[in-house]
Amino acid sequence: MRIYDQLLQFPLFQGMSRAELLQLAGNTKFGFQKQPPRKTIIREGDTCSQLLFLISGKLEFERQSDDHTYMVTEQVHAPWLVQPEVLFGAQPQYLYTVNTLTEAHFILLSKDEVLRLLDDFLIFRLNMLNLLSTQSQRRAHLPWRRAPKSLRERIVRFMLDHCTYPAGQKEFHILMRHLAQEVGDSRLDVSRELNAMQDEGLLQLARGRIIIPSLERLFM
Known part of the structure; x- marks a missing residue:
């Protein structure tokens, strides 16, 4: 797949004409990286100095x-763009650790290149x-959402608020007593509710773990 086809997988480049993409691809210093499975590539708190575009593979946050x-x-x-919101701001640091689950291929774009593209391409800026x-x-x-009733x-x-993406597989490493404190209820009642959800095939x-195969099923 040519680089402009790969870039079109991501919202930052959508709406650009083929001529603009060819110009961008020809004048931009892209980096390319391949990472093996089960490798930590970002640690929470690391400084963010570039955009990472995952073009193939699977990651764990x-x-x-x-x-x-x-x-x-x-x-x-x-395709996935890793934490673009932390490239700028008062604390340009990654908010979570990123591990590869499979072999992963990335396109890298430095902060300086991002700033240049923001200047040169209106659609990229928008x-x-x-x-x-x-x-x-x-x-x-x-x-401002309605307060939970049950x-x-x-x-x-609690689960939804602690996830980056509101769908897919999630895993909560949490003791029952800590979850009970977070939701303001007794450990026994929380245990009963979780077991009922397990009986329904939701988790x-x-x-010390709660495995959720499909987060979106919890609030359908």
Whole structure:
């Protein structure tokens, strides 16, 4: 696949004409990287100095709570743009750890090249603004949602709020007592509700883990 076909998989380049993509591909210093399976390529807190476009393969995101009492892992597959929101701002640091699950291929774009493309291509600039604005608007809406009415809704809301992408496989590494504290209920009631959800095929319980094969099924 030619590079402009690969770029068109990502929202930042959509809407650009073939001539613009050819010009961009010919004048931009792209990096290319191949990573083996089961390798940590980004650690939470690392400085972000480039955009990583996953063009093939599968990744696992991993993020811990500030008090280290629980951790969430989730899986994504190509095409995927890794944490573009942390390239700029007061704290340009990655928010979560990224591991490869399979062999993964990336296109890399340095911050300097991104700044040049923002200057040179209006559509690229608008796409970046739309991407960041959409994320900001979604997060601004979160405090105004209807409050959960049941324990199950509180559990699902907790899970949804702690995921980067609201679909796909997730895994929560959390003890029952910590989840009970997070949702404001007793450990016994939380255990009963989770077991009921397991009986319905919505999740799987293991020692200190909650495995969710398909997050979107929880709130359908």
